[in-house]
Amino acid sequence: MRPLETNGLSKYYGEVRGIEDLTFSVETGEVFGFLGPNGAGKTTTIRTLMGFQSPTAGTATVLGADITDTAALRGARANVGYLPSEPGFNENVTGRRLLEYHGSLRGDVRSDEMLELFDPPLERKVREYSRGNKQMLAIVLAFMHDPDLLVMDEPTSGLDPLKQERLLEFIRAEQQRGKTFFFSSHILSEVRKVCDRVGIIRDGHLIELEDVESLLDRSGKMVRARVNDALDGSAFDLDGVHDIEVSDGGDGSTDGTTISFTYTGAYEPLLRRLLAYDLHDLSIEEAPLEDIFMRFYGENPAAQAERIEDGFDGRDGADATDETDGKDGTEEDSETADV
Amino acid sequence: MFETTRFESEQLLPASAVIAVSLAAFGGLMTMAAPGILGDVDVEALSEQLPAAIVEAFDLRAMGTIEGFIGLELYQFVWLIGLGAYLAYSAAGAISGDIEDGRLDTVLAAPISRRRLLFERFLALLTPILVINAVVFGAVYGASAVVNEPIALADLAAVHVFSIPYFLACGAFGTFVSVAAPRRLMAEGIGAGAIVGGFLLQTLVSGTDVSWLGALAPMRYYDPLTILTTGEYDLAGAGILLAATVGFLLAGAVYFGEVDVQ
Numbered sequence: 001m002r003p004l005e006t007n008g009l010s011k012y013y014g015e016v017r018g019i020e021d022l023t024f025s026v027e028t029g030e031v032f033g034f035l036g037p038n039g040a041g042k043t044t045t046i047r048t049l050m051g052f053q054s055p056t057a058g059t060a061t062v063l064g065a066d067i068t069d070t071a072a073l074r075g076a077r078a079n080v081g082y083l084p085s086e087p088g089f090n091e092n093v094t095g096r097r098l099l100e101y102h103g104s105l106r107g108d109v110r111s112d113e114m115l116e117l118f119d120p121p122l123e124r125k126v127r128e129y130s131r132g133n134k135q136m137l138a139i140v141l142a143f144m145h146d147p148d149l150l151v152m153d154e155p156t157s158g159l160d161p162l163k164q165e166r167l168l169e170f171i172r173a174e175q176q177r178g179k180t181f182f183f184s185s186h187i188l189s190e191v192r193k194v195c196d197r198v199g200i201i202r203d204g205h206l207i208e209l210e211d212v213e214s215l216l217d218r219s220g221k222m223v224r225a226r227v228n229d230a231l232d233g234s235a236f237d238l239d240g241v242h243d244i245e246v247s248d249g250g251d252g253s254t255d256g257t258t259i260s261f262t263y264t265g266a267y268e269p270l271l272r273r274l275l276a277y278d279l280h281d282l283s284i285e286e287a288p289l290e291d292i293f294m295r296f297y298g299e300n301p302a303a304q305a306e307r308i309e310d311g312f313d314g315r316d317g318a319d320a321t322d323e324t325d326g327k328d329g330t331e332e333d334s335e336t337a338d339v
Numbered sequence: 340m341f342e343t344t345r346f347e348s349e350q351l352l353p354a355s356a357v358i359a360v361s362l363a364a365f366g367g368l369m370t371m372a373a374p375g376i377l378g379d380v381d382v383e384a385l386s387e388q389l390p391a392a393i394v395e396a397f398d399l400r401a402m403g404t405i406e407g408f409i410g411l412e413l414y415q416f417v418w419l420i421g422l423g424a425y426l427a428y429s430a431a432g433a434i435s436g437d438i439e440d441g442r443l444d445t446v447l448a449a450p451i452s453r454r455r456l457l458f459e460r461f462l463a464l465l466t467p468i469l470v471i472n473a474v475v476f477g478a479v480y481g482a483s484a485v486v487n488e489p490i491a492l493a494d495l496a497a498v499h500v501f502s503i504p505y506f507l508a509c510g511a512f513g514t515f516v517s518v519a520a521p522r523r524l525m526a527e528g529i530g531a532g533a534i535v536g537g538f539l540l541q542t543l544v545s546g547t548d549v550s551w552l553g554a555l556a557p558m559r560y561y562d563p564l565t566i567l568t569t570g571e572y573d574l575a576g577a578g579i580l581l582a583a584t585v586g587f588l589l590a591g592a593v594y595f596g597e598v599d600v601q
Binding site for chain 1: 346445451452596
């Protein structure tokens, strides 16, 4: 029995499509990332799986329980931890009272242990909680009964970077204990860190289902080179070169030309070609998951290209090195202005 | 068992205490003032000056005794309509409010059935019902003893005991609306509005050809003024109110069990 399995799962709100024909399964002990932009249907899927709303068509099982069998699903939920995207609580009570109440509903075997990792101010009323504190409380509630399956809707949202890292570490440790995770996210770095497999959802449809590793392999490398010669894109018409971009600084300065592209071919032909130029700087790195992700997101080629550029910008911002800074900085500005 | 009832009862306790103390103060003062007012005002003469329909509608003739006076001043309006509407309002905002604030997901993620949740939240209404009843009963009886015009203990107790099925019916109606109405505000409006509307309906149709319409109003089945002034108890009415309570809860449970929470 797989902890989570869907078959043609669809949910319409009247005429409006929430999700359509989702078929996937999550294996025991797996961390499955459910990716998609806002409004793609992630929360709809999760809330349907939890039994908060009935599917329009298709079937799904959670820990073997059919989600349309209310009693069976209720039994299964005893062994499911759920973290909503925007945890809502009765805010007139202290965190401790809420913990006690929810513990009485689902059982409490490890809240003390959880509170050492995630420590919302339990003696304060929940109305005084920050978003991060609410999230931590929700995390404690999701794990307190030591469930086998964790269903989490954007689990790191609202947490500070330290706590985000702590949660991801905790997820990895729990996975070692045989727990299964199904979590939605649009933050790729976290997916990259913990997920074994991802499903990408767009406009309610599952458009990709793959190992994170093969997704990255297939997406190739990001190559960025700066040469002291003038060149144009056609100089790199090798097999496996995609999304080529050339910039010469615009003012004919001595900085030469920067060329960047995604590359899925072998190293040797690429290096040979590069060495034909007076190579000033070269970086070859794994394509950021963002770029791959954006490719799946784009509704049309134009929007896709724009988004990939945005993706580059984002990555540049994060990985910026001193050598490439100055000129790229101005480019980024102008691109941003264009968009 | 009954964790939700306990939790929600705690939430209702502060408001219950405030209402209980306010109503007790009001009822107590009215009771203590009754002998003086009744000595000064000739209710019979006053009744003759007013239009017959008004006298009829508000049972003004009953006002001449302390039981009638307190029945009219406290029980027939503030208690029957005010508190009834409050309970329906409070119940109506319960689940609808949980849904609107996203609180319900956190609770429904636990292995609890919706039916049970609905029932337990309804049961929590017993906290205001019982607390307010006990405090107001004590205050009114105490006050009547203080001014040496004790109200018949059994009758006063009956007013309070028979109010329980009435308030439960108001709360059950509110609970049903809470899951059936699309939004919290609407649910609360329907909940409280139905009680006030029921009273108006009963008043308007009484003595007309369509007086049977008054059967829809819950106050047809619980009449504190009659209990206080004549000592007659409407057992059948209490039965009807309890049956309505069960009916609304069942309907609410069935509806809530099917509907999408969003």
